[in-house]
Amino acid sequence: MADHSGMVEKRGFGLWMTHLGLIIGLLFVFFPIWLALVASTVTQADIMDPPMPLLPGDHFFENYRKALVSGINAPVAWMMVNSMIMALGIAFGKIVISLLSAFAIVYFRFPGRRTFFWLIFLTLMLPVEVRIVPTYEVVAGFGMLNSYSGLIFPLIASATATFLFRQFFMTVPDELAEAARVDGASPMQFFRDILLPMSRTNIAALFVILFIYGWNQYLWPLLITTDPSMNTIVMGIKQMFPSGDDFADWPVIMATSILAMIPPVIVVVGMQRLFIRGLVDSEK
């Protein structure tokens, strides 16, 4: 926007070239997804017989029903439910915990406040992958293998979200807290009635990011769910790949991939307006 004359000059040939470039780039990115979509609508034989078809076949319902109802190790519908519970649990859990810890760190003067902040900050350097063995030990010790709590709890602590909310709370004028105090609000009433509604665009933005983070978890569910009924969809796809001489049911695998993409897309599109507002400005 700053360079206005540049934009005007781009009219005509330059504009077409830009669009052409963007469209080619888009096709390039979109092509694998298109292939997956095509592969999920044809038969195994069509895929095995080169050249691979580039237009959708007529086995859409058959393949998707097979995936959803029976899948390969576990029904995909069931894996999606598991993924949904895990992603929602992680997103809500992270938001609740980080909101509360940011609230404590910003608004209360308690001994060791700084220490706690830096401890939380330190955990940024310790994602699940780094602490996976001890975390596994702990979760196994609590008997949480093959359970939703085992899938969710170890991933809930979030330094990033805590930090984000801390930064936001620090931009809220002190007088607001004081006005609420004069109005007779208790600290939790202030949190619920004032801070929470003021943070809603930030919460929405974070929800989108965290939902996708939770949905895309791979290593952790792979490690702690041995029971196929607890499999999540992202790890489930990988599990569908054949080992040894088994043959791969590509149409079903591709249908599963497409299905796995749908919920994150729905969340992003559905929350797009709030999401962008939350990233761009905060309502004060």
Added chain:
Amino acid sequence: MATVKLDSLKKSFGKTEVIHGVDIDIKDGEFIVIVGPSGCGKSTLLRMVAGLETVTSGTVQIDGAVVNDREPMDRDIAMVFQNYALYPHMSVFDNMAYGLKIAGTPKAEIAERVDTAAKLLQLESYLKRRPRELSGGQRQRVAMGRAIVRKPSVFLFDEPLSNLDAKLRVQMRLEIKQLQRRLGVTSLYVTHDQVEAMTLADRMIVMNAGVADQIGAPLEVYANPATEFVAGFIGSPPTNFVNADLAGIGNPDAVKLGVRPEHLNVMPSGSGRLAAKVMYTEALGAETLTHLELADGTMVTARQSATEAGAAEGTEVGLDWQDGDEMLFDRNGKRC
């Protein structure tokens, strides 16, 4: 309605003491203005009365009860903040009603009280709006409304007008004064603007670096400042200070002589008590300010009615004043 009493009130932040012991007795329904330069501790004093700042020593009494350890809400006060501190996500109605809702006031009564306050403040047609959809003056009114609906016994204002433009400030000043008269609520009002203090106060407290230099009715403080600081701070243009020796003052304790600009008479050269040179003049319409330089380089200002003939810039003149208008200050800046 209540009385407020501060008794040798002190406040330290860490090791630095910022309020050095303030005493005042505020009568029921009185409008008290705390005035002083930025950083002198006005807000801190007010916030101690509000209960937003702990008291280091001394006591705050509201209606005879020591409230040092009470939460703000239990002190029966309401406060208006400089930046209004309106809840940004709530409508004007909800902003005003929030305190009542928390107190568990019945819905019908909340609606009635908010409506009454809105009518009083001409906010009726804005009740559904959010604060960001209001002008500065309207936000200011909402902040006042939030204070009014709670029917507190003391209003506390911390520079409530300093975010408004000059014209609106004058208008809101009048409105605040009328409102306080109508409601008769004891009020403590903080400002750094001495005109605001003069026009609003029943009595004013002039603060200087954490000390209440003088407490009194505005005109009394103006006519009879207790310290050099008060004489210099209250009044615009400020009091002229002249070296006592130069002015030929007999009193051995006096170091400085203070004379208000309107008490200085510009005379023909050779007459009067002091010789001076006119540096420049400012004709303001109703009055003319003449800025003069004395023999020792001190600048003084004389305020003359525009009907008097002014001296031309660059001319030598004489200065005179009446004995009764002399204010003598000793080495410590106290009157003597």
